[in-house]
Amino acid sequence: MAERIFVFDTTLRDGEQSPGATMNIQEKVSMARQLETLGVDIIEAGFPAASQGDFEAVRAIAAAVGSAQVAGLCRAMPADIDRGWEAIKEAAYPRIHTFLATSDIHMKHKLRKTPEQVLEMADAAVRHAMRHTANVEFSAEDASRSDWGFLAKVCSVAVKAGATTLNIPDTVGYIQPHEYAELIAFLLKNVEGADKVVFSVHCHNDLGLAVANTLAAVRAGARQIEGTVLGIGERAGNVAIEEVVMAMHTRPDVYPYETNIKTEQIYPACRRLSQIIGQPIPPYKAIVGPNAFAHESGIHQDGVLKNRLTYEIMTPQSVGRSGTEMVIGKHSGSHAIKRKIEELGYSLDEQQLAVVFGAVKELADKKEQVFDEDVEALVLEKVYRRRDKYRLKDMSVFSATGGVPPHAAVVMEFVTPDGVETRRGSAFGEGPVDAIFKCIGRMVGMTPTLERYQVNAVTGGTDAQGAVTVRIADNGFKAVGRGTSEDVLVASAQAFITALNRLEKTKEEKRECPTL
Numbered sequence: 001m002a003e004r005i006f007v008f009d010t011t012l013r014d015g016e017q018s019p020g021a022t023m024n025i026q027e028k029v030s031m032a033r034q035l036e037t038l039g040v041d042i043i044e045a046g047f048p049a050a051s052q053g054d055f056e057a058v059r060a061i062a063a064a065v066g067s068a069q070v071a072g073l074c075r076a077m078p079a080d081i082d083r084g085w086e087a088i089k090e091a092a093y094p095r096i097h098t099f100l101a102t103s104d105i106h107m108k109h110k111l112r113k114t115p116e117q118v119l120e121m122a123d124a125a126v127r128h129a130m131r132h133t134a135n136v137e138f139s140a141e142d143a144s145r146s147d148w149g150f151l152a153k154v155c156s157v158a159v160k161a162g163a164t165t166l167n168i169p170d171t172v173g174y175i176q177p178h179e180y181a182e183l184i185a186f187l188l189k190n191v192e193g194a195d196k197v198v199f200s201v202h203c204h205n206d207l208g209l210a211v212a213n214t215l216a217a218v219r220a221g222a223r224q225i226e227g228t229v230l231g232i233g234e235r236a237g238n239v240a241i242e243e244v245v246m247a248m249h250t251r252p253d254v255y256p257y258e259t260n261i262k263t264e265q266i267y268p269a270c271r272r273l274s275q276i277i278g279q280p281i282p283p284y285k286a287i288v289g290p291n292a293f294a295h296e297s298g299i300h301q302d303g304v305l306k307n308r309l310t311y312e313i314m315t316p317q318s319v320g321r322s323g324t325e326m327v328i329g330k331h332s333g334s335h336a337i338k339r340k341i342e343e344l345g346y347s348l349d350e351q352q353l354a355v356v357f358g359a360v361k362e363l364a365d366k367k368e369q370v371f372d373e374d375v376e377a378l379v380l381e382k383v384y385r386r387r388d389k390y391r392l393k394d395m396s397v398f399s400a401t402g403g404v405p406p407h408a409a410v411v412m413e414f415v416t417p418d419g420v421e422t423r424r425g426s427a428f429g430e431g432p433v434d435a436i437f438k439c440i441g442r443m444v445g446m447t448p449t450l451e452r453y454q455v456n457a458v459t460g461g462t463d464a465q466g467a468v469t470v471r472i473a474d475n476g477f478k479a480v481g482r483g484t485s486e487d488v489l490v491a492s493a494q495a496f497i498t499a500l501n502r503l504e505k506t507k508e509e510k511r512e513c514p515t516l
Helices: 025-038 052-064 078-088 104-111 115-130 148-161 177-190 210-220 241-250 263-277 298-306 334-343 350-364 372-384 432-444 488-512
Strands: 006-009 042-046 069-075 094-101 136-141 165-167 198-202 224-227 390-398 407-416 419-428 449-457 466-474 477-485
Touching (some): 006 241, 025 042, 025 052, 025 372, 042 052, 042 078, 052 078, 078 094, 115 136, 136 148, 148 177, 177 198, 210 224, 241 263, 263 372, 390 432, 407 432, 449 488
Parallel strands (some): 069 094, 165 198, 198 224
Antiparallel strands (some): 407 419, 466 477
């Protein structure tokens, strides 16, 4: 039988730390359930000690996930580890993941600790985690730039203290594939008790080598891979799980291993994440990009028509891209829409279904065709993106080519301790979007800096829904907001208000936890 490779997904932790990928609790739970459907073995739900919001999200994921292990990331500190355990203890299969830097540059400049002190901290951290659970993973941060001999000592200490998984991360995307393979082989030979633990690899993509490094490490003996859906993550991102899995799936002659991943769920998982974070899948993205199975060259088209194997090494169906059918329209009933939502992987209660049903019917009156992507966008917008303090009720925008500047009039609802208060405002701007943002900003009493404004079509056609993503900053705080509507200006207002709500929540969390 082929050897088993465990898949550790950190989309909800490392991936969510990347700019523009922030998710709220409902979105994280939705994504966690999709990851469970995908078949990942371990879901790293977050960093519980980072904020109260992160703690609540990890706890909610732990309660929602049934078959996958749920991991909480913790620094090698007792308070972090205890906080992490509180968040994951109700999971069916909880895991504490504690980390400590081991490279000279990190020990000297970040930790300001001696190697001897780091050895003591690693031992103490794992032993403390073992008080809560026997499922403990230890990560040697910046392992790829660490002294190999010292790294082996740290890993030996962690194993002796009780760790069952050792993660050897390429934290800054520095190592080369042949070096990584040699490092894993060295540790397997020199770590005391190496035969008792699973070696894991966590690769970043700063030099574009994350997939190559991960596969090289697997061939050398690593049996757990850590990565994210679509490769999202800090800086240049993490290894893309779908690329590693399909490389092994397509080339079993080179990689005689098996995973628990259901490859037909790869595209649905990538699409779900893309919808949640409001970032489209790049056209040339391997495995799942819009062009991954597209052929324009006449020679290629001719070959594919005769035999797909001439230019395709995998089928679209193998990764879940079987094509979508337009079966939803203005005459569709609630049962058809409910079934479509379930096919897309969402489980909604009757009240949520009623909200989405009304939104689908309203959209169907405005555009000729309603696609799967439209339905999914409405589910995410109406169910998983709650408006906290500010809500858009109505708006009107004027724009012309003459000398009259664009003008926006907005009606908003403000949730206060005494109830819901309706307010109205108006403003001129350099353009219609600028006028909307100025008007809303004045109404809420904030003038944040707009760092990013992006518009994407959810589907094709001139009647497609527009998905708008904005990133704003105010006094050192940043937030991302997304909005979806067949009217791009409405989507822009929704995105800006969502970002303002998140900015308010971030400030509140900082006031509640000033030391974090």
